[in-house]
Amino acid sequence: MFFLDTEDRSCSSLMEILHQYKTSSNQLINTSKSSISFSPKILQVIRERVKSHLGIAQEGGVSKYLGLPEHFGRRKKDLFTSIVDQIKLKAAGWASSQLSSAGKLAMLKAVLTAKPSFAMSCFQLPVSLCSRIQSALTRFWWDASPDKKKMCWVAWDKITAPKALGDLGVRDIQAFNTTLLAKQVWRIVSKPECLLSRVLRGKYCSKKPFLQVDAPKAASHGWRSILVGRYLLITNLSKAIGDGEITRVWKDPWLSMELPSRPVGPMQEIHQDLFVADLLCRGTREWNIPMIQSILPQHVPEILRIKPSITGAEDSYVWLTSSSGVYSAKSGYYVATAMEIIDSTANQNYYKATWRCKTSPKLHLFLWKIAQGALALGENLAKRGLVSNVTCRHCGELETAEHIFLHCHFTRQI
Structure with missing residues (x-):
């Protein structure tokens, strides 16, 4: 997929790239199998000029790319209906009808609940669609065959509770959707130089940092989905102090490795843009205790427990519920479902x-x-x-x- 504007210069550059690719690989781009998708406000005259320049006559936008729709309309649940159909088709197979309860549970966890994983890692599925997926999974678990419905003896929230609480541990679709979206958010905050992070922050975060920006009225469904995952991530996100150069004292969570915590209390105007590096002694990278006592007297014990990097490593984000500090779908899922193991x-x-x-x-x-x-x-x-x-x-x-x-x-x- 190539993204470009409609100027002749851009079209010529793309054609030159494709020509170099053909020369290097001896492979020719098939223009009859290629298509162009235009912004809705592009005039028809400009569309015809671009198609003529590139030699591609077909307009796209209604097909799928890697199993997901190219364009999103208002009725998003219709775009993801194929996921439910795939689950029902897989559950109604001859092999599935011959499974024991243990075999059904294995298939439910490893196959059926994994079907929508790719779509859920990119987009938030509508609530109504999650309910339909849940219904298909419920019917597969309790019914002996697709033609004969049986009684559901246990509620779905008991089936999705973990085995440590005495239940089956099947994934809850909505919670797992949020968990996978938070993984994309972790990628953006932990690897700010990757292409995904640079594109999204360049488009939506020009006025505020990514973790504080609000959802604009005109935003893509993908961006709104990422913000849903962000709400989960920031509940247990903190910063590990290295050199303190990119951590803001009053706006970033950095005081604790147990809970997201930032300083509170009266703040003087001259200190509102203070960075953690300003609280360190230059050269030695040790805390400037007199300065901390004058600016943050109520947080002196907490700050002195933090050990800045001796080698001058950069500050980094830390996911607090993981021992490694790296976000994982497993730890995120337990936070999303607020599950606690009973120790009696x-x-x-x-x-x-x-x-x-x-x-x-x-x-x-x-x-x-x-x-x-x-x-x-x-x-x-x-x-x-x-x-x-x-x-x-x-x-x-x-x-x-x-x-x-x-x-x-x-x-x-x-």
């Missing part, structure tokens, strides 16, 4: 009994269904209002999990 002894024993016992994955899921009340036992059916057959067929007592697996005389004989 009783729960730890339950997790080990369910998922860590030495047995087959099929029995792991069977134990999970018993614990979650997800089997069609009489007690569970009665809770759903289905009271036609709630007793044990062997002894006539109420069919509960404890009765049918432990106390029934038929079970004891087995």
Whole structure:
């Protein structure tokens, strides 16, 4: 994909580039398979001139590039509908219908929830589309076949909770979408010289830094999606002090490696544009304690715990929830879903009994269904209002999990 304006000089430069490529590689560009996409305000006369100059007669913009639409309109959910269709087609395959519960769970995690990953790493999917994807995944998990719907025994938020909390750990689509978008944001802040960062900051961040810029009224869907990921990243983003040259004292989080923290309190006008490097002694790269005590007296202990770089390394961003300081989709997902591992002894024993016992994955899921009340036992059916057959067929007592697996005389004989 080449981007250029409509001047003859630009068109001639592109033609020269393509000619050099042909000469070097002995490969010819096929103009009949190429297309041009114009801005909506380009006049028809100019369009015809450009197409004639480049020798390309076909106008594009309605096809897909790497599986994503070239242009975005207002109804974005229609543009991503193919993702839902791909998931349903994969789930309805003959091989999928023959899977056990353990096989379904593996396919759900490794294949079906991974289908929209590429699109989600670039754009925010509409909420309605995420709901449709979730519905397709739910039906695949509970239904025996696409033609016969079955009862959903466990809510989706329990299925997406982590295994450490006793659940299945399937990804939540909306949260994972935000997590992948935050990865693009991390790339922009950690590698400011890369092409993506320079283009986006040059277009949208001329007046404010990237982490503080507001969303303009006329912004692409891609930029708005990146800002969604930015909201997640800045919740746990801080700066590691090297030489202090690019870290602003009052606007950047730099005081702590545990929480994003910046100085607060009264600020004199002459100090509002102060950088951390101004708080260091020139030459020795040690803290200027008298200056810190005069400007930031309430933060002296916090600042003195920070060790600036002896070698003069640049300041760098740090993702606080990762031990390496580098953002990862895994750590971002747990922040996006606000999951906390419960440390009580009783729960730890339950997790080990369910998922860590030495047995087959099929029995792991069977134990999970018993614990979650997800089997069609009489007690569970009665809770759903289905009271036609709630007793044990062997002894006539109420069919509960404890009765049918432990106390029934038929079970004891087995």
